[in-house]
Amino acid sequence: MKKKILITGAAGFLGSHLCDRFIKEGYHVIAMDNLITGNIKNIEHLFPLENFEFHNHDVTKFVHVAGDLDYILHFASPASPIDYLKIPIQTLKVGSLGTHNLLGLAKQKDARILIASTSEVYGDPLVHPQTEDYYGNVNTIGPRGVYDEAKRFQESITMAYNRFHGLETRIVRIFNTYGPRMRLNDGRVIPAFIGQALRGEDLTVFGDGSQTRSFCFVDDQVEGIYRLLLSDYVEPVNIGNPHEITISDFAQEIIKLTGTDQKVIYKDLPVNDPQQRQPDISLAKEILDWEPKVDRADGMQKTYEYFKSLSKEDLEKSEHKDFSDHIRR
Known part of the structure; x- marks a missing residue:
């Protein structure tokens, strides 16, 4: 039986590349996106494949997936400044309600879930480069707050599910990625x-x-995420190019x-x-044997x-x- 993975935000830039990677690795990929910022063209090449299915759905609503599920990658969220300024409420909802729904689904299915966090949790950092144990310097009510705080809450509720319910969770802090x-x-x-x-x-x-x-090339970012999902490490890990x-x-x-x-x-x-954005990737090197190659x-x-x-x-x-x-x- 092929392993099944749900990827939210699947029609977005990074989500679509993750769909490609997990199809290549032999998974059955369930792609989910409400297309508010994603583009169906990014994944339409996968539509003819037997191991791929697409659901046009907003994860802030109840999420149902039939049958067994092995993994969830939660990448649904506006990620660009223009988007999260234009749709601030939806940005906060997908980070809170959407994450809650997917953590509940992971608990129901006994699936491992990886949450896409961001370097923006560090805000305008007072520590350089940024290490995972730095708590950040974030303006909660500033214009960036809708994105930054959505991601910070996302990390908090994920760790709560891990500690209280024993759910298998992973958190990736993504630094600027391109491709x-x-x-x-x-x-x-x-x-x-x-x-x-x-x-x-x-x-x-x-x-x-x-x-x-x-700036980290997308192939390197996907490799880091793939390794983190399959690792045993629970706390946040920076994935980016130093x-x-x-x-x-x-x-x-x-x-x-x-x-x-x-x-x-x-x-x-x-x-x-x-003013500064540079990941310390010592942890990723140590536990994932990962560093960018491109x-x-x-x-x-x-x-x-x-x-x-x-x-x-x-x-x-x-x-x-x-x-x-x-x-x-």
Whole structure:
């Protein structure tokens, strides 16, 4: 009998790559997404497969899965700043009600569940790089709070189910991840920069550009998640690429990659925008024997080729006259 896994947020960027991986590993994949931010095109290549099924469902409502279930990956959540500013209530609900529903399903099915948390639980960190035992510096009522606090609650209720019910749980703290299937208009740094370059616009940097990010290619991220799910480790684990770069330097990398001659323009830094973001992955190395393998130059080339393949219509849809009203990660 094939093992069965439920993947929520399956039509999203990361969820769709996880569907691919678990199909490749021989699992029966049940994909679930309400398509509020996901794109069915990301998984339509899997529809003809006997070991794949799709359910258009909102996990904040009661979740039913017939038959046995071995694993659950809970990746349903808006993950981009533009999305969670646009739908803040839904973001909070999927992190709270949705997580509660899926933990209940895991308990009913005696299934192991992995929860997708985020580096955003660290807020604008006062510790650098960020280790899993750092509690964070988060503004609970700021504009980012709807996402940050949804994820922090998600971790709390997951650990409560583990301690009180003995449920097998795993928590991954995902740092900035990139690759094919990202949405050009989601407001995050990489698609924003590439979208502007492809449209011939100047690249927008917020603040003075000295803030840092660490970018992990999606294949590396999926490998880390896969290993964590199958491990025996219960507490949160950082999965990300520790190679840090300033936003200004990264903008210059994009200009070089795309062969454009745009200028870089600077605008005010959004509220609570993190100044530093770099994972300490010592724990992942120790317990998962994992570290990222894909060089940023190679990963960005693959990502750029994907964005170049999009239609002119998709590119035009991605245009935003002024990003300064949006929070960028």
